[in-house]
Amino acid sequence: MPYISRHIDQELLAWRAEKQGKPLLLRGARQVGKSTAIRHLARQFTHFLEINFEEQRQVHKVFEGDLDPLELCETLSVLYNTPIVPGKTLLFFDEIQACIPAISSLRFFYEKYPELHVIAAGSLLEFALAEIPSFGVGRIRSIFVYPLSFNEYLTAVGESGLVTHKAKASPGNPLTDVIHQKLITHFKRFLVLGGMPEVVATYVESNDLIRCSRVLDDLVTSLRTDFARYKNHVPFLRITEVFDSIIQQSGGKFIYSKAAISSTYKQIKEAVDLLTMGGLVIAVTHSASNGIPLGAEVNDKSKKLLLLDTGIFQRLLQLNIGELFLETDFDVINKGAIAEQYVGLELLKAASCYRQESLFYWRREAKSSNAEVDYVTQKSGQIIPIEVKSGKKGSMQSMHLFLQEKKSPYGVRFSLENYSTYNNIVVIPLYAAGDWYSS
Structure with missing residues (x-):
């Protein structure tokens, strides 16, 4: 390899x-x-x-x-x-x-x-x-260390020129449509393959997605087998049950009562914590987002949970990869909130490798209106809200509400669109999430 x-x-x-x-x-x-x-x-x-x-x-x-x-x-x-x-x-x-x-x-x-x-x-x-x-x-x-980022994947498949080219792009200097579409094609493929090195190396060597799927299945089996190593802390069956529930609840707030019927909140939380310690699961914790650091005002009971890799995630959900490649409809591509998971993982991979970065989101629950922003991050000393949307049709009410309440200078929308801006919202293509965060 x-x-x-x-x-x-x-x-x-x-x-x-x-x-x-x-x-x-x-x-x-x-x-x-x-x-x-x-x-x-x-x-x-x-x-x-x-x-x-x-x-x-x-x-x-x-x-x-x-x-x-x-x-x-x-x-x-x-x-x-x-x-x-x-x-x-x-x-x-x-x-x-x-x-x-x-x-x-x-x-x-x-x-x-x-x-x-x-x-x-x-x-x-x-x-x-x-x-x-x-x-x-x-x-x-x-x-x-995390699985490969999208940029690392592009370099691996011989497209380092695309990495350099898109790093120079911005809302004021968008990419040509031909380059934009080529990057979207690679982005969809990366969602399917994920960034596990063995999978990417197999694709580089064989250019065979079916063979890569088998490697992903082997990795899933291996990761599940590892649950037995946790048995001194939590029973194997409970870990398995909670892990499966994390996959099913992807894209929304994790409801502990739905995770394991016969287990208490404390027991389920213990299983979630162990899966997080093992690196399989990554928590996105609710932050009130009133100031920096974001971790100062968190609600530890309100979390969304990501899997460490989109390739493993899509195999566990048994998504139709043909739809991912052929459809241009964002909702089809984002089944199971896979694009939202991708963005969270890219933010982690783009951060300094010398610290363990945390992910946050914001949610307001009120009788009159609920609002949620997919991610909230600190950048250049400012609090920036992030949403993963389908395009111009995607509702931005939560984003505007956050900007008004928290006085943030601007918001970011990651989508399948080319680089652009709408008032105080910066639109960044999904394939450039890591570029934006590290810039």
Whole structure:
């Protein structure tokens, strides 16, 4: 399979150039490309030692005693017959969540052996980190990894020119209709494929959507199998039931009472929290949006829940992918609020990889009128409302109400339209959601 270039590659190279630095910890859901990116980075080193703590159980004993990094490296070098030399060796701890002492050792590498490049990754890592209250504060640098963004997908399929071209576009400088339509075609395909690296690599190699669908089915099976790993926290069947309800309730406020008939609110919330910690589910939390930071006025009981990838989402919903490609009707394309999910994911991917970004939405429930804005975000010190709409016909009453109440300078509508503006509403094509947020 070809290697799919990632934006984090540049961050990893910058870290590699540091003569002394903090150990890196790549965090994210399973199968999003953490280990692959690290192995790609390893080409920059003379020596590479990869230790998988799930596969190589015997190495756990090395971390049962003192965690002095020099002694650990001496033992590991002999055990794996690989030189560990500062500046020349990349030491990679994979699936590090399986060995809690190995996680604890990272802070000592920074304190006593900062000239050695040490990097770690793991899935379900957040569960392990929750058991270490003062984990590496100020001593370990985290990078948060998600599935591929739309721009990364375009680069992978050989359309880097489109990435450059649309980055220069704006409401005052819209794209030509030919380029706009070509990007919409790629956007629809990306909704179907999603950004899981194995799926995109399969498409690059084979150009076969049926084969990609099988890969997606394999990923779905793998992710569901992972629920068994949560059984120490929540019963497997409850996790499965809540996960299925999240898929069915997509696009609206998550109603806990609908998620698991025989479970209490507390039990359902626990399952949702675990799925969120595992990276499968991403919460969009209600914010009163009266000021910055948006997280200061949230209602934790009022959430919408996204899945980590649109490709996996459409397979779980069993959407008709033929309709997605052939229809120009936004409502058909947006079945299950898949376009709304795409926008939320693109906002996360466009944010800094060094912090775990949160997503917010705004909702007003009143007897006289209900109003909801799909997303609310902070940009250049301002609160900006975002709606995902079909076009000029899409009602913007909630957006206008928000702008009036919160005194925001403008709102953003993501749609299938070309770049444009309507009074104080900026219209951005869906395929440029990440460009807008990172600009």
